[in-house]
Amino acid sequence: MVILLIMKRILLLSLFFVVLAVKAQININIGSSNVGSAPISSFFSYSYVQQIYPKQEVNANAAGNITGLTFYLDPSALITDSSNWTVYLGHTPKISFASNTDWVPAAELTQVFAGAVSKNGNKVEIVFTTPFAYNNIDNLVVAAKENSPSIDINNFDEVFRVYPYIQNSALVYKGDRNVVDPASPPGGIRVDYKSAVTISGLTTNLAPGCPLVISPANNAQFIPLSPSISWQSVMGATSYRLSLGTTPGGTDVINHQTVNGVGYNLSPSTVLNNDTNYYLKVTAVSANGESLGCADYTFKTIPPVPVNDACSGALQVSAFPYAYTQADGMSSTNNGGFILACANDGMNDGLWFKFTGDGSQYTIKVAPGVASFDPKIGVYTGNCNSLVCVGTQDNGGGGSAETMTITTSAGTEYYINVGSYEDSVDMPEGAFTINITKL
Template identity: 75%
Template sequence: MKRILLLSFLFAVLNINAQINLNIGSSAVGSAPVSSFFSYSYVQQIYPKQEINASAAGNITGFTFYVDPSATINDSSNWTIYLGNTSKMTFTSGTDWIPSSQLTQVFAGTVTKNNNKVEVVFTTPFAYNNTDNLVIAVKENSPSIDINNFDEAFKVYPYLQNSTLVYKGDRAVVDPASPPGGIRVDYKSAISITGLTANLAPGCPIVMYPSNNAQFISLSPTITWQQVLGADSYRISLGTSPGATDVINHQTVNGTSFSLSPSIVLNRNTNYYLKVTSFSVNGESSGCTDYTFKTIPPIPANDACSGALQISEYPYTYVQSDGMSSTNNGGFALACANDGMNDGLWFKFTGNGTPYTIKVSPGVASFDPKIGVYNGTCDNLVCVGTMDNNGGGSSETIVVQTTAGTEYYVNVGSYEDSVDKPEDVFTINITRP
């Protein structure tokens, strides 16, 4: 009899320990795992491997979701749950659903709220491989809604941007094989995952900036990462080869960001390897991989007026792919009264007495270009005209009536006349009759 009681106690302890809790103390509510404020919903949520932080692969046998104490879910309780292993980290658009062919149905039936929880035991356990990320998809099939104080009933917590994709509507039950377009949100369900055992040490942080394989990173970036559940601090290493620490050597940081400026300035056009680990009384996260990024190119040859690129053949087209490395050369182009601009990238041509059309098309939405045209000399520019009719990401065009034999300088810079803003990728086209 004692042996039976001991085994029963052991199995109970193992069952309690085989559970991973993710932000179950959250107080916010949202449209996940289902929407209680609409008749029907279909929600996919991605939980990264680093966040789950399981000690090994295993069978997931159920979930517990958490409900606001004042909320009811009587008309939001007909659920179908699907799970999948996925390499996807976030959703790229409102239609970027993980296909139903990659999901396994684990539950279908009615759920109930009990002690502010919804506990679901799967009909069939799901084999989580602990290599990929976990996607949880829930379809709510009830034709009615619940009226709650905060509209939605279930507890959520903020996480990666676009890590959840939500459809909610009142027309019809969703077909997971062809779901309608949804909205992406940056929160997920507070959840307990039954069947998996968590590592004692905290998981590896997800670096938010710079992203892995990012290009054109500034020379003094601020590194940021996602907060890790259970972490007391973090450690940063940065080097010029995989696993190296020649720039930063396991520096301890208490928050979720670290600015390299002003003590550390990186080199231009250089690959760097970044590793961030989390630390607690139970140890340091293990198996964290390097994030690699490359810094901005060298300063462009046409960064200053004195280095302006000579234009001699028309039509002229030039792609300025290294514009983000330009400097302001200690000042602003102020030759045009009350219409200054950043000292950006420079071009020059000799007029022939006909109108020249100059068009600048930015390569990124964040760059708001302005065109300045001058004659004279670099140390004594005379205003011919400027153009800045549109906003970021939009092209600018200016037509200049030239004088034969006169040399003209074209400055493509950021529109601000009192703030040094970097330029970026753009294409310049110059045509003449």
């Protein structure tokens, strides 16, 4: 009887560890039906793809060894000529790719598999030759290189299942000429999706992962006083909770507001203060609980309205050459209208400067500090209540500098407006530098 009891306990213990082993995996959007060029391209001879899975999305309960990956595709798809793979894993602090050459360096990746893969039903299961030690601190990079010199013809150009994610979360190169060298990969294309995947060897948290806040970006500056807040959806989440305050972890602005969806707009009565740091926290809620350990995202609002926002507050220019950087330009207002003094060539009411002419020529140059600002220069005489057109200048687009030269009359006061080029739509100004030179 004692021997039977011991054997029974050993059997139950063995079954327990078998169950643990089966559960030691993390499934990420494995039900997706979309297709794309990740983890490899089946429609080009060669490909190299890097994907970033943020720590919040992996949502592992602890650091551990990743022992394999499973990717998903249509059961009828062929990958006969797309089956020679080399797979790498790595850690990275970034969540997206900044450019089409912003590859995670090969020196920061570990090769975990090289050889032939095969399809089993709707899966490609890869068991690593060498497990990868995931630290559960950084974000996970999954890179795969396909080395076969031919392509597979399927009903869809690409066959692997992908799901939408944040902008530029994967970087893809695909071509027909040469196998890619991960130490010096060519430029690729950034895409807004990633592979549906099962990560073997890690155990997921029961509670949902922390949402990845998209907007405002962490540590962002010059955020409007009524910002739109958005975040990436979390698998299994039924709702979200949002808090906003003026101190880390603070709730003095929004206190654990329940939100059904992945975005939130502040109510008209909740207007933020200028030039203030705010701390934002979003958690996900599911039947298994609420996200734990979610970090604050911080952002700073725009400065107060500039002193030269209106014509009546124009900055006086008395010495030349003159240079002024309008760092608070994004806080300007349109003052209830548009400047239409120049017939058929109006503009937004932006920031103002003035000087007294002496009969000389003056060159005015405005260089925007941000690519989103498309500046226009307007020059006027008269007075703020009755402007007379001297001329305007708007040759370039967003981020381009504008330059114009005027001939002055002695004793005449000239008003310079630097605003957005639009004459009927209130567009935001941005930071810029103005230089006025006497010729």
